Amino acid sequence: MTLDVAIHQPISRTVDSKTPDYDAAIIGAGPYGLSAAAYLKRLGLSVCLFGEPMDFWAHQMPAGMLLRSPRAASSIADPRSVLTLEAYEASAGLKAESRVPLGTFVNYGRWFHDEIRAGSDVTHVRTVVRENSTFRLTLQNKMSVTSRRVIVAAGIRRFARVPKVFAGLPPSRVSHCYDGVDVSDFKDARVAVIGAGQSALESAALLHEARAEVEVVARIARLRWIGRYPRLHRLGPVSRILYSPYDVGPAGISRLVSWPKLVSEIPMPLRDAIRTRAVRSAGSPWLAPRLKNVTISTGCSIRSARLLGDELELNLSDGSKKRVDRVLLGTGYQVDVSRYDFLSPALLSNVRRLDGYPVLANGLCSSVPGLHFVGAPAAKSFGPLLYFVAGTEFASRQLASHMTLNRVPVA
Numbered sequence: 001m002t003l004d005v006a007i008h009q010p011i012s013r014t015v016d017s018k019t020p021d022y023d024a025a026i027i028g029a030g031p032y033g034l035s036a037a038a039y040l041k042r043l044g045l046s047v048c049l050f051g052e053p054m055d056f057w058a059h060q061m062p063a064g065m066l067l068r069s070p071r072a073a074s075s076i077a078d079p080r081s082v083l084t085l086e087a088y089e090a091s092a093g094l095k096a097e098s099r100v101p102l103g104t105f106v107n108y109g110r111w112f113h114d115e116i117r118a119g120s121d122v123t124h125v126r127t128v129v130r131e132n133s134t135f136r137l138t139l140q141n142k143m144s145v146t147s148r149r150v151i152v153a154a155g156i157r158r159f160a161r162v163p164k165v166f167a168g169l170p171p172s173r174v175s176h177c178y179d180g181v182d183v184s185d186f187k188d189a190r191v192a193v194i195g196a197g198q199s200a201l202e203s204a205a206l207l208h209e210a211r212a213e214v215e216v217v218a219r220i221a222r223l224r225w226i227g228r229y230p231r232l233h234r235l236g237p238v239s240r241i242l243y244s245p246y247d248v249g250p251a252g253i254s255r256l257v258s259w260p261k262l263v264s265e266i267p268m269p270l271r272d273a274i275r276t277r278a279v280r281s282a283g284s285p286w287l288a289p290r291l292k293n294v295t296i297s298t299g300c301s302i303r304s305a306r307l308l309g310d311e312l313e314l315n316l317s318d319g320s321k322k323r324v325d326r327v328l329l330g331t332g333y334q335v336d337v338s339r340y341d342f343l344s345p346a347l348l349s350n351v352r353r354l355d356g357y358p359v360l361a362n363g364l365c366s367s368v369p370g371l372h373f374v375g376a377p378a379a380k381s382f383g384p385l386l387y388f389v390a391g392t393e394f395a396s397r398q399l400a401s402h403m404t405l406n407r408v409p410v411a
Contacts, residue, residue: 029054070245074100165305190212264382
């Protein structure tokens with residue numbers, strides 16, 4: 001099964017060519033980049049994806065994890081709705097599982113990439129600069145290409161939140177969930193997992209199952225579980241009014257945030273409150289049984305941390321001290337597009353930002369004409385659905401609609 005799309009043959013990458021090499025260069029080949037490529041190629045645009053398909057998911061997430069999103073929200077959007085997770089499983093002869101394994105999702109994304117026959121280059125982009133009405137992308141191999149538009153789909157890898165108390169400590173002792181840790185390396189080690197969200201709690205469960213001695217340390221007074229009122233999900237038509245299939249946020253908010261365009265019209269203070277409430281720290285309920293033998297300390301935070309020989313000493317806000325071998329940070333991420341080091345300082349200075357997020361208009365357009373952001377950086381403008389795979393449909397439809405209405409004439 002392949003999409004009926006125009007296949008672009010890469011043209012010569014010459015510095016003096018007046019015609020841009022591409023209509024759209026997409027930086028990042030995760031779910032958002034793949035979906036954008038499928039939609040834009042469907043329009044007949046010349047598109048190139050930069051980066052290894054599903055790189056972050058394959059190499060930066062803990063092996064053995066299961067997707068937090070329900071199956072209904074785990075398909076990458078394509079313009080004909082044929083490249084679904086279910087279609088991949090059928091093609092690969094896999095049995096559909098209620099909780100999607102990470103490995104299945106990675107292979108699904110790679111299959112999606114192959115099915116759309118996307119022009120791609122696994123070389124990473126070193127810099128993006130604006131040159132008159134086009135962009136020049138210099139690659140790690142020092143080659144360069146030009147494009148009419150740039151779509152930043154680079155994900156959250158650069159946004160990992162590391163509390164200041166752990167700054168400067170060696171990575172052999174302190175690592176983040178997004179560092180691609182191998183839980184088998186923690187066998188028999190004393191490990192403090194910091195955080196109370198899905199990443200922290202699932203990492204704690206995986207570490208415990210790998211025979212590490214685990215303790216979760218969380219600031220919140222008690223752990224929270226997604227969907228803690230299951231009866232609200234079994235009320236037929238009423239439940240469909242309260243919850244969207246994407247299952248992002250509590251009753252009511254879940255339905256609201258499934259309409260990102262509507263969310264974008266809400267005044268910013270209320271929009272921020274909705275966004276933060278929808279994605280506050282919580283774990284999937286199926287993790288609870290896996291954590292029943294894990295020590296969990298709630299209502300306290302780490303005041304300081306220091307290296308003592310081969311150990312780390314943690315001083316907690318309740319006055320207690322703990323000695324551990326390793327710390328794993330499940331502290332989430334904080335969007336700050338200035339951490340995308342491929343955006344040149346001159347280009348970045350012209351991107352209007354708010355709390356690290358780019359301020360985006362329809363078409364996910366930034367204040368720099370032709371520069372678009374999808375995924376997590378779009379969440380402040382369009383709501384928390386853009387943090388999840390389910391947001392690929394909205395983002396890609398927005399891009400396609402905008403580029404249809406704003407086609408650049410071919411010279």
